[in-house]
Amino acid sequence: MALFLINRYLGDEEGGGSSNESRSKALLAKLQRKAKVKEQQSLACQGEHQSKTTVESDRDTSVKKKRKNKGDNLEETKHPKKRKEHVSPPDPEELSKGDNAQNKKNDTKKIQLTEDKDGFEQTSVHKKKINLQDSAATDKTELPENDDEMVDTEKSSSQTGFTILGGFEKNIIQKVQRVLPQWLAEPDVIQRDITSNLVPISDVPGICTKLKRKLEGNGIHHLFPVQAEVIPAILESVSHGLLIGRGGYKPRDICVSAPTGSGKTLAFIIPVIQALMERVVCDIRVLTVLPTKELAQQVCKVFSSYAEGTSLKVVMLAGQKSFATEQASLSENRGGISHSLADIVVATPGRLVDHINKNDGFSLEHLRFLIIDEADRMIDSMHQSWLSQVTKAVYRSRSGSEAVSIFKRTEPAPITAASLSPPPMPLQKLLFSATLTQNPEKLQQLGLHQPRLFSSVHSQSTTHPESQERFNFPQGLTEYYVPCTLSKKPLLILHFILRLKFSPILCFTNSREAAHRLYLLVQLFGGVQAAEFSSRLSPNERKRTLKEFEQGKIQLLISTDAAARGIDINGVKCVVNYDAPQFIRTYIHRVGRTARAGKVGLAFTFLLGVQENNFLQMVKDAGSPGIQKQIVKPGSLKSMEPRYQQMLLELGNTIKGEKANKHV
Numbered sequence: 001m002a003l004f005l006i007n008r009y010l011g012d013e014e015g016g017g018s019s020n021e022s023r024s025k026a027l028l029a030k031l032q033r034k035a036k037v038k039e040q041q042s043l044a045c046q047g048e049h050q051s052k053t054t055v056e057s058d059r060d061t062s063v064k065k066k067r068k069n070k071g072d073n074l075e076e077t078k079h080p081k082k083r084k085e086h087v088s089p090p091d092p093e094e095l096s097k098g099d100n101a102q103n104k105k106n107d108t109k110k111i112q113l114t115e116d117k118d119g120f121e122q123t124s125v126h127k128k129k130i131n132l133q134d135s136a137a138t139d140k141t142e143l144p145e146n147d148d149e150m151v152d153t154e155k156s157s158s159q160t161g162f163t164i165l166g167g168f169e170k171n172i173i174q175k176v177q178r179v180l181p182q183w184l185a186e187p188d189v190i191q192r193d194i195t196s197n198l199v200p201i202s203d204v205p206g207i208c209t210k211l212k213r214k215l216e217g218n219g220i221h222h223l224f225p226v227q228a229e230v231i232p233a234i235l236e237s238v239s240h241g242l243l244i245g246r247g248g249y250k251p252r253d254i255c256v257s258a259p260t261g262s263g264k265t266l267a268f269i270i271p272v273i274q275a276l277m278e279r280v281v282c283d284i285r286v287l288t289v290l291p292t293k294e295l296a297q298q299v300c301k302v303f304s305s306y307a308e309g310t311s312l313k314v315v316m317l318a319g320q321k322s323f324a325t326e327q328a329s330l331s332e333n334r335g336g337i338s339h340s341l342a343d344i345v346v347a348t349p350g351r352l353v354d355h356i357n358k359n360d361g362f363s364l365e366h367l368r369f370l371i372i373d374e375a376d377r378m379i380d381s382m383h384q385s386w387l388s389q390v391t392k393a394v395y396r397s398r399s400g401s402e403a404v405s406i407f408k409r410t411e412p413a414p415i416t417a418a419s420l421s422p423p424p425m426p427l428q429k430l431l432f433s434a435t436l437t438q439n440p441e442k443l444q445q446l447g448l449h450q451p452r453l454f455s456s457v458h459s460q461s462t463t464h465p466e467s468q469e470r471f472n473f474p475q476g477l478t479e480y481y482v483p484c485t486l487s488k489k490p491l492l493i494l495h496f497i498l499r500l501k502f503s504p505i506l507c508f509t510n511s512r513e514a515a516h517r518l519y520l521l522v523q524l525f526g527g528v529q530a531a532e533f534s535s536r537l538s539p540n541e542r543k544r545t546l547k548e549f550e551q552g553k554i555q556l557l558i559s560t561d562a563a564a565r566g567i568d569i570n571g572v573k574c575v576v577n578y579d580a581p582q583f584i585r586t587y588i589h590r591v592g593r594t595a596r597a598g599k600v601g602l603a604f605t606f607l608l609g610v611q612e613n614n615f616l617q618m619v620k621d622a623g624s625p626g627i628q629k630q631i632v633k634p635g636s637l638k639s640m641e642p643r644y645q646q647m648l649l650e651l652g653n654t655i656k657g658e659k660a661n662k663h664v
Contacts, residue, residue, distance in 0.1 A: 180440070181440055183450075183453050184438055184440065184453060187257075187454060188229060188452065188453065188454045189456070190454055191225040192225075192472055192475065194263075194597070195475070195598040197225045198222035198223070199222060199223050199224075199227075199228035200221065200222055201220070201221060201222065204228050204232065205232050205235075206231065206239075206274075207231065207235075207270065207274065208277070210309075211270060218305070220266075223263070223266075224263035225262075225456075226256060226262050226264060227263045229454055231267055231270050233254060233454070234268065234272070235274065237251035238251075242275065242276075242425070250428075252428075252449060252450045252452045253428060253429040253431070253449050253452070254428075254429075254431070254451070255432075255436060255451050255453045255454070256430075256432045257433060257434070257436035257453070257455040258434065258455070258456050258472065259456060259471075259473065259474050260588070260589065260592025260593070260596065261596025261597050261598075261599075264373075265298075265299060265373070265568075266302070267432070268288075268373075268430050268432065269299075269303055269306055272286050272344070272369055273303075273306050275368075275369075276312055276344070277310055279312075282311075282313065282339070282340050282342070282343055283343070283365075284343065284362075284363065284366060285343055285366060285368040285369065286343065286344040286369045286371065287345050287347065287352075287364065287370050288344070288345070288373060289347055289371070289373070289378060289390075291374050291377045291378060291565055292348065292562060292565055292567075293318040293320060293539055293542075294542065294543075294563065295373070296316055296318040296346050297316065297320070298568060300316040300346040303344055303346060307343075307344065312343045312344060313342050313343050313344070314344045314345075314346065315329050315342040315344070315346070316345075316347070317345060317346070317348070317355060318346070318347065318351055318539075319348065319351045319539070320539045323354065326351075326355070327355070327362075329342070330345075330355070331359075331363075338360070338363070349386040352386055353385070353386050353389050356389050356393050357389070362393075363393075365393075365395075365396065367427060368426070368428065369427075369428055369430060370390065370427060370428070370430070371429075372429065372446070374433055375431040375432060375433040376435050379437065379443070379445060379446070387446065391447070431446070434471070434589065434592060435471055456472045470621075472623070473591070473623065473624055474592060475598065476599055476601060477602075478600070478628075479591065479603050479619070479625075479627040479628065480602070480604045480627065480628050480630040481607050481615070481616070481627055481628075482604055482606050483607055483609065483612065483629070483631065484606050484608065484632070485609075486608060490518065490522070490525075491644055493505075493507060493518070493522070494644075495636060496574075496576065496604070497556060498527060502573075502574045502602070503555045503574075504549060504556070504557065504572065504573070505556050505557070505576055506549075506572050506574070506575050506576070507557065507559065508559055508560070508561065508577050508579065508581075508590050509578050510582075511579075514578075515533075515534050515559060515560050516532055517651070518558050518578065519531070519532040520654055520655070521647060521648075524647045524650050524651060525643065525644070529554050529556070531554045531557055531558070532545075532557075532558045533546070533558065533559040533562065533563050534560045535562060542562075545557070546569060549571075550571055552571065561586060561590070564593065565589055568596065572594045572601065573602065574594065575590060575591050575594045575602070575603045576604045576605075577590060577603070580605055580606065580607055580608075584618050584619065587618075587622075588622070591603040604630065605627075
């Protein structure tokens with residue numbers, strides 16, 4: 001049979017031809033010799049196989065089972081019409097004793113002849129044929145747990161031509177954790193306890209004698225922790241003059257995150273005033289941007305107090321005066337050249353942008369400090385593009401016959417020898433907030449240069465910071481929440497004033513409509529001196545209202561969040577959240593109107609049943625030391641209910657009358 005196949009391969013289908021016959025015989029003899037060598041190699045492998053331990057022999061059963069299935073599949077592949085019963089493969093010893101002729105016959109069926117320059121070479125047709133030399137490796141192969149798995153694997157293998165390997169588990173991709181930049185993860189820590197960490201003025205380095213006397217004249221003999229840390233850091237950046245930083249390089253920007261009422265305003269006013277005291281030419285060197293008119297007015301007042309007795313001029317741009325009046329206070333024209341009349345400008349974003357675009361005499365080319373107070377809210381209001389407008393105005397080149405400074409003002413770029421000669425005037429940013437964000441993407445909008453963070457809140461984990469940001473609450477603050485229904489809220493606020501004698505109370509609502517409605521309702525009830533504070537009032541009316549509240553003439557001040565940001569209102573002992581705030585930052589700024597500068601204060605939040613779980617969890621996650629439950633019994637409010645019901649009817653008529661007057 002083998003000779004017939006060889007003759008057929010050589011092209012003689014009939015088996016005839018003497019030359020072909022002799023050639024076929026020679027080739028058959030060569031193949032037989034190779035088969036004999038292969039048999040000897042297999043016998044050597046069989047000897048090795050017999051020396052295996054009894055433990056391995058137990059595993060042979062499963063291996064044989066797998067070989068049996070493979071043999072059946074191979075037989076079906078060769079003879080689709082002929083199905084054999086499953087027979088276990090012969091033992092290696094029986095293989096050696098088998099008929100050589102039969103073995104040769106089987107071998108000739110499994111070889112493929114290829115021709116090269118030396119003749120023919122034998123190669124395996126079946127890639128999956130098990131070699132006896134690899135039996136040890138086969139024995140160590142992991143087998144499927146059941147027959148079904150093995151049959152499926154063999155079936156798919158025969159269909160695709162590839163052996164399918166099992167035992168691989170799906171890898172679970174771990175979620176990438178946010179990693180804070182080093183300056184955010186490792187801040188300069190500020191002591192949180194104000195009263196226990198007061199620092200005498202004489203122990204704070206860098207403050208000049210003149211300002212020390214000014215502080216003492218205002219009754220300040222000790223500085224708060226945030227002031228004692230931040231003031232020397234800012235003064236260090238101007239120790240070599242306004243025009244160059246330390247070593248000729250641009251000074252680092254500074255960010256400060258500290259609780260409400262911890263003295264952040266004085267922390268930037270003192271060093272800035274000292275840095276400008278020796279200036280010769282009047283130019284806008286300091287720009288302070290704040291979110292509200294009331295806060296701008298407060299900061300401007302403190303600046304003016306400490307600039308008194310110097311040649312420094314402070315101007316406020318908050319829309320409380322006409323645009324023309326503000327323009328006249330900023331600059332004057334002498335000999336066809338505009339001269340600045342302001343050294344320090346305190347502004348709100350909208351009014352600031354108006355002067356940049358419409359006031360030709362408003363120049364920021366000599367700006368040295370950009371102070372951003374309530375920085376987190378200022379970042380959120382970037383839609384006004386006020387920061388990009390300021391940056392553009394700072395690096396805008398002057399034209400015409402105006403005097404040009406010998407110090408070039410160019411936008412920040414890579415530091416080279418050419419960029420430092422002559423040295424450029426640096427623009428240093430100072431950020432302050434009680435709830436400064438730790439989101440690097442938001443802070444990136446400010447374009448900070450090698451920032452340095454001073455914070456009273458330090459995360460214990462720098463590689464896995466918590467998703468919920470944590471903040472510092474005033475030390476002297478005691479927090480309560482009062483479960484109630486919507487209809488009982490007005491009765492509760494009246495109960496606090498008339499029965500519990502909490503006065504004065506700063507009460508917050510979520511909208512100016514709610515503030516106005518509550519104000520009308522309390523006024524109709526009578527017995528309480530109340531006022532509202534919202535955008536419904538003019539700036540002068542709001543200023544007058546705050547003054548009367550501080551003087552004790554007003555018992556209940558009902559306000560929107562216009563009074564929640566940074567305003568220092570004297571005498572606030574109790575804050576009431578009439579409407580629960582939706583965001584933790586709003587809550588922190590509201591309750592921060594009391595317990596300021598180390599004093600004590602109370603904060604109450606009226607909560608509906610559906611609000612309790614979310615609000616309490618929000619406050620807890622933010623780092624609150626603990627909020628207590630205060631229950632007001634229904635019997636305490638019962639005596640006021642008849643008058644309250646009558647008042648509600650009158651309130652409806654009053655609101656209708658106001659709407660009618662508005663349309664007239």
